[in-house]
Amino acid sequence: xxxxxxxxxxxxxxxxxxxxxxxxxxxxxxxxxxxxxxxxxxxxxxxxxxxxxxxxxxxxxxxxxxxxxxxxxxxxxxxxxxxxxxxxxxxxxxxxxxxxxxxxxxxxxxxxxxxxxxxxxxxxxxxxxxxxxxxxxxxxxxxxxxxxxxxxxxxxxxxxxxxxxxxxxxxxxxxxxxxxxxxxxxxxxxxxxxxxxxxxxxxxxxxxxxxxxxxxxxxxxxxxxxxxxxxxxxxxxxxxxxxxxxxxxxxx
Numbered sequence: 001x002x003x004x005x006x007x008x009x010x011x012x013x014x015x016x017x018x019x020x021x022x023x024x025x026x027x028x029x030x031x032x033x034x035x036x037x038x039x040x041x042x043x044x045x046x047x048x049x050x051x052x053x054x055x056x057x058x059x060x061x062x063x064x065x066x067x068x069x070x071x072x073x074x075x076x077x078x079x080x081x082x083x084x085x086x087x088x089x090x091x092x093x094x095x096x097x098x099x100x101x102x103x104x105x106x107x108x109x110x111x112x113x114x115x116x117x118x119x120x121x122x123x124x125x126x127x128x129x130x131x132x133x134x135x136x137x138x139x140x141x142x143x144x145x146x147x148x149x150x151x152x153x154x155x156x157x158x159x160x161x162x163x164x165x166x167x168x169x170x171x172x173x174x175x176x177x178x179x180x181x182x183x184x185x186x187x188x189x190x191x192x193x194x195x196x197x198x199x200x201x202x203x204x205x206x207x208x209x210x211x212x213x214x215x216x217x218x219x220x221x222x223x224x225x226x227x228x229x230x231x232x233x234x235x236x237x238x239x240x241x242x243x244x245x246x247x248x249x250x251x252x
Contacts, residue, residue, distance in 0.1 A: 029066075030066055035070065035074070038074075041119075041150075044203070045117070053142055054116040056079050056116055057079070057116065057117040057118070058081055058117070060118060061122065062083060062089075063086075063093075064089050064092040066098075067119065067121070069098050079099075081100070082101070083102075084100060085102075086102075108140070112140060113142045113143065113145075115140055115142065115145060116141075120149050121148075121149075123151075125182060126178060127180065131194075134191070138195055138197065143245055144245060145244070145245045146200075147197060147241075148241070151188065152239070153184065153204050157237070185239060196245065197244065198245075200242045202239065203236070203240050204236025205238055
């Protein structure tokens with residue numbers, strides 16, 4: 001579902017204020033909360049990873065490289081590389097010795113079939129051409145390699161309620177101008193199948209309240225009842241997908 005807004009991804013990632021937002025400030029160090037958060041992510045896809053795959057993970061849109069650090073420290077035998085468009089985020093990663101490069105998917109020069117796993121958390125909704133991005137990632141994966149995506153769920157209760165709110169800070173939090181596309185379970189599965197991936201697992205779930213990163217007391221008051229209702233009516237604010245690259249290769 002395309003949502004047309006004037007903000008380009010390039011302009012967004014040149015704005016350091018974007019990376020100073022509450023959401024990112026809670027993701028600056030690999031503390032116990034973040035380790036637990038990443039443990040749950042890895043648990044979702046690790047059963048699908050073939051031991052014969054290259055033991056290299058690429059994290060696309062890696063911000064300051066916290067997941068890259070997690071994989072390096074916690075997943076024995078695996079190395080990890082992150083790429084991000086933001087010079088600010090990449091510089092922060094390098095200050096903490098995290099393996100993150102300044103690159104977009106389009107200009108990333110790694111050889112084809114280099115990676116066993118590619119993760120892209122909260123990325124696909126930001127890009128102006130999701131099909132082109134996924135095809136590029138397909139090329140970088142080894143045959144049988146695993147792609148892991150997370151993206152907002154258009155059918156989630158948070159977003160359903162947000163569509164009827166007047167313009168406000170809470171509506172802009174739910175429908176930010178830098179989200180260009182939204183997906184449902186059905187649409188993202190179809191989207192991946194058309195890009196030569198086999199969908200292995202798909203789920204929807206709520207974001208843990210601690211990860212909502214809301215500092216404003218007024219926003220918390222507004223979000224808490226919506227969050228409680230959404231837990232009672234499992235609609236899920238986030239879609240998580242694990243897909244395997246098919247043997248048929250894409251034409252570049």
